[in-house]
Amino acid sequence: DVQLVESGGGLVQPGGSRKLSCAASGFTFSSFGMHWVRQAPEKGLEWVAYISSGSSTIYYADTVKGRFTISRDNPKNTLFLQMTSLRSEDTAMYYCASGNFDYWGQGTTLTVSS
Amino acid sequence: DIVLTQSPATLSVTPGDSVSLSCRASQSISNNLHWYQQKSHESPRLLIKYASQSISGIPSRFSGSGSGTDFTLSINSVETEDFGMYFCQQSNSWPHTFGAGTKLELK
Numbered sequence: 001d002v003q004l005v006e007s008g009g010g011l012v013q014p015g016g017s018r019k020l021s022c023a024a025s026g027f028t029f030s031s032f033g034m035h036w037v038r039q040a041p042e043k044g045l046e047w048v049a050y051i052s053s054g055s056s057t058i059y060y061a062d063t064v065k066g067r068f069t070i071s072r073d074n075p076k077n078t079l080f081l082q083m084t085s086l087r088s089e090d091t092a093m094y095y096c097a098s099g100n101f102d103y104w105g106q107g108t109t110l111t112v113s114s
Numbered sequence: 115d116i117v118l119t120q121s122p123a124t125l126s127v128t129p130g131d132s133v134s135l136s137c138r139a140s141q142s143i144s145n146n147l148h149w150y151q152q153k154s155h156e157s158p159r160l161l162i163k164y165a166s167q168s169i170s171g172i173p174s175r176f177s178g179s180g181s182g183t184d185f186t187l188s189i190n191s192v193e194t195e196d197f198g199m200y201f202c203q204q205s206n207s208w209p210h211t212f213g214a215g216t217k218l219e220l221k
Contacts, residue, residue, distance in 0.1 A: 045212040059208045104157040
């Protein structure tokens with residue numbers, strides 16, 4: 001079965017940094033692009049970033065461009081999101097999702113607060 | 115960015131009703147429109163891809179239609195397990211924006 005398991009969330013102070021991970025299993029991770037999507041409390045879904053299978057193509061939402069970096073380690077079947085200069089409005093559940101959004105992880109919660 | 119407008123914001127229905135949820139794009143997106151269901155405290159689940167393509171494991175009462183700017187998700191005879199939020203998303207251009215969602219609730 002396909003599994004995507006996010007980790008790395010927690011409480012971070014404004015201006016701080018955090019790195020999220022998404023461990024993939026049950027499919028050929030290296031063959032698929034991957035996304036990060038977030039959802040602020042009681043809000044809708046916001047697409048955050050995309051990385052192609054070989055990392056050659058990367059896109060970001062304007063709200064995170066210049067602050068967040070998406071990357072992947074194909075041999076380790078892991079997707080990452082490095083977040084810097086965090087703001088209160090980055091508080092959300094962060095999901096990783098497969099390239100066609102067929103599969104989603106359970107999410108990891110990031111809270112940015114002093 | 116492409117803006118997706120979903121309506122209504124809330125739909126109150128009785129089990130057994132058939133319903134239609136709307137998603138309108140701010141510009142043509144061909145058939146690059148996908149529908150998701152999200153229940154409380156769960157991850158989103160893909161229901162329909164590319165406007166009308168069914169997904170393995172999704173009940174046949176869910177169907178999608180539309181192209182260009184106007185899209186519809188139809189649920190034929192709502193069941194109690196269908197209550198929750200429904201989101202549309204476009205993959206025609208970056209960023210892959212989502213609509214604000216329609217809440218399907220019990221009347």
